[in-house]
Amino acid sequence: MKDKEHKKLRSQEWFAPSGGGKGGFVHRKAWRKNQGLPADTYGKPVIGICNTWSELSPCNTHLRDLAESVKRGVLEADGYPLEFPIMSTGESIIKPTAMLFRNLMSMDAEESIGSNPLDGVVLLTGCDKTTPATIMGAASVDIPTIVVPGGAMLNGRFRGKNIGNGTYVWKLKEKINSGELTEDDLKDAEVCSARSEGHCTTMGTASSMACMAEALGLTLPGAAAIPAVDARKKVMAQLSGRQIVDMVKADLKMSNILTRKAFENAIIINAAIGGSTNFIVHLQAIAGRMGVELNLQDFDDLGSKIPLLVNLMPSGKYLMEEFYDAGGLPVVLNYMKEHLHNDVITVNGKTLGENNANAICFREDVIYKPSEPLQKEAGIAVLKGNLCKNGAVIKPSAATESLLVHTGKAVVFENMNDFRNKIDDPDLDIDENSVMVLKNVGPVGFPGMPEVGNLDLPKKVLEKGFKDMVRISDGRMSGTAFGTVVLHVSPESAVGGNLALVENGDLIILDVPNRKLNVDISDEELQRRREKWVAPESKAKRGYPNLYVNTVEQAHLGVDLDFLVGNSKDN
Known part of the structure; x- marks a missing residue:
């Protein structure tokens, strides 16, 4: 790169300001002179x-x-x-x-x-x-x-195999339930996965x-x-x-x-x-x-x-x-x-x-050629519908193909505590065809939009040998996770998005090829439920979390604070 002629360094606004005098003296003396720096350091x-x-x-x-x-x-x-x-x-x-x-x-x-x-x-x-x-x-x-x-x-190595220290975590519940892993095994796996x-x-x-x-x-x-x-x-x-x-x-x-x-x-x-x-x-x-x-x-x-x-x-x-x-x-x-x-x-x-231009692949089992890819189509699918008017996302490459078009009855969890209390209750009305719906884990609702969207499956489903179900939330999931998981539903439930109005037993229709996500109820019924809906009380009462919930943008916009978007400092 060629230097731009006569470019004045930004730092010189501090150390050699126009007109010289007291300003430059104060900044040079007060800043690093006590470190024994020669004068030419400041240029x-x-x-x-x-x-x-x-x-x-x-x-x-x-x-x-x-x-x-x-x-x-x-x-x-x-x-x-x-x-x-x-x-x-x-x-x-x-x-x-x-x-x-x-x-x-x-x-x-x-x-x-x-x-x-x-x-x-x-x-x-x-x-x-x-x-x-x-x-x-x-x-x-x-x-x-x-x-x-x-x-x-x-690489993590456990029992002769590579383990991803993120992806492996999401398989632990089924391994514990099946008896494949004991508590002592978990201690060994912890160390092996983070070496x-x-x-x-x-x-x-x-x-x-x-x-x-x-x-x-x-x-x-x-x-x-x-x-x-x-x-x-x-x-x-x-x-x-x-x-x-x-x-x-x-x-x-x-x-x-x-x-x-x-x-x-x-x-x-x-x-x-x-x-x-x-x-x-x-x-x-x-x-x-x-x-x-x-x-x-x-x-x-x-x-x-x-x-x-x-x-x-x-x-x-x-x-x-x-x-x-x-x-x-x-x-x-x-x-x-x-x-x-x-x-x-x-x-x-x-x-x-x-x-x-000259990059060479040394392992074709790790990096595939575009003409013979691992999957023909990857990336992220953006869904629209009455359940996510501003959009929701799913990662098809990490999902179960047979579930990408699916209709099932909603099993609703109002928040993470509700999920933890119910998920392994033997009386919970849920099976492998159900759609798990988690509310109030979006930017405002949690607050902060945590990585909880890839909900653990209920024990009763895992015991039947099923390893995936459709899951929907206004939260995120770890990039190390997998499954047929719909995320980032916008508007989120905590601000009155239609996800807040879903009830147990409602039919959820997921159609990833056609980019659709809907709840099978009429606009009139949605409006009736909306009139009864009450926003959850915010947990963010003070400090930065309070600033966050009052200024954060929704998931479809990037979850930044609205007053930071597009604002650059004058340098």
């Missing part, structure tokens, strides 16, 4: 290293070490690196759900980046919400930005977010799939440190990279890798921060007919370690080039097509 590009390390986020505990590799790269390129922390969220730990705090974390990133003398920023990410949150925050500031994904753990630092090993949300960042052009080529503890991860981090300095010199900002074409590429690639449904709400939120129009239907129009190429759990057999060994995302980007905008610019100043 170098200042690079922020936005670190989501936290001992409260197990997936991100190795990012402190990774930051040191980034710093080496920045120093080699004659930049000045400064690491800073922001709020971190671990999906498996934080309550009530990490999704509640994604937007708060993005605000932390935005204010930390925008309010300090930074010329560029490196985002160190890991567990799934940390990637979109930091990108959202940086997008709102719009300075040169590069992402360094933290990487997945090494190194890093995030979950399947193509869950964390890996989908890393691949999203690479597909958008925000990482160096090949960064997404490198395991967390692989030495090549540190090499990539160091190279990223060098690259961000070049980006500052060339004034290559996020607005140059995150174009409508880039977002379309990300949708297509998420389909080809069998990525998470959570990808939708995160990509829309990022697009909203950039002012790029991206609606829910785009995910179906662009992605639902794309072939599934990557044979990873939960849609396939393998894990992220094999994906990297097979060639990683560059192979998929190369294979899918006929579907992509290959002329979009990326963080290294080259186009997406240039970066991946």
Whole structure:
């Protein structure tokens, strides 16, 4: 990349303001002079290293070490690196759900980046919400930005087989009920499934977010799939440190990279890798921060007919370690080039097509060719109907094909406590043909839209040998999960969407090929029920949760706070 002539560094607004005098003196003296820095330090590009390390986020505990590799790269390129922390969220730990705090974390990133003398920023990410949150925050500031994904753990091994430390969890209930696993077995499986630092090993949300960042052009080529503890991860981090300095010199900002074409590429690639449904709400939120129009239907129009190429759990057999060994995302980007905008610019100043033109697949059992895909059509289907007027989503590649067209009687759970209290009651009127309906787990209702949509099946159904049922909710599910699960119903039940009006015994009609989801009752009956409906009392009485429930957008818009959409700082 060629440097733009006479480009004044953003940090010079602090250290060498127009007119000189007291302002520059105060900022230089008060800021880092006590660290013994020579005067010429203040003329170098200042690079922020936005670190989501936290001992409260197990997936991100190795990012402190990774930051040191980034710093080496920045120093080699004659930049000045400064690491800073922001709020971190671990999906498996934080309550009530990490999704509640994604937007708060993005605000932390935005204010930390925008309010300090930074010329560029490196985002160190890991567990799934940390990637979109930091990108959202940086997008709102719009300075040169590069992402360094933290990487997945090494493969879990248990009893001679690979186990995905996310996908395996969703199979535990049936394994326990069948007697296949004891409590002592579970203790062994816990350790075996999480045998190194890093995030979950399947193509869950964390890996989908890393691949999203690479597909958008925000990482160096090949960064997404490198395991967390692989030495090549540190090499990539160091190279990223060098690259961000070049980006500052060339004034290559996020607005140059995150174009409508880039977002379309990300949708297509998420389909080809069998990525998470959570990808939708995160990509829309990022697009909203950039002012790029991206609606829910785009995910179906662009992605639902794309072939599934990557044979990873939960849609396939393998894990992220094999994906990297097979060639990683560059192979998929190369294979899918006929579907992509290959002329979009990326963080290294080259186009997406240039970066991946020579990618080679080393394992055809892990990454399939488009001419012989794992599945002919993958991606995410967007449903419409009287049960979801603004839309709902389902991931057909993770569903049971025979259930994609299904009519069944609703078994309603008003909230998660109601579900837990009833699901294994032998008197519950439910069988394998029923449709499980969970209410009040949307953005406002929970609050925060937790990953509970892939409800455990009732014991009485599992004992009959059935492993899947149609499940519908206004919540989300983990990207590591699977099943015939309809998610993100909008409007949600807590704000009066028609999902709130469903009663036990109502016929639910699911028709994924025709993109329909309806409850078989008349408009007149819906209106009668609506007149009797009473909104549930909110649990969010104070602080950020109260701000969240009063300003959050619905699932079909990306679940960002309405006052953050499209607002960028003046830099």
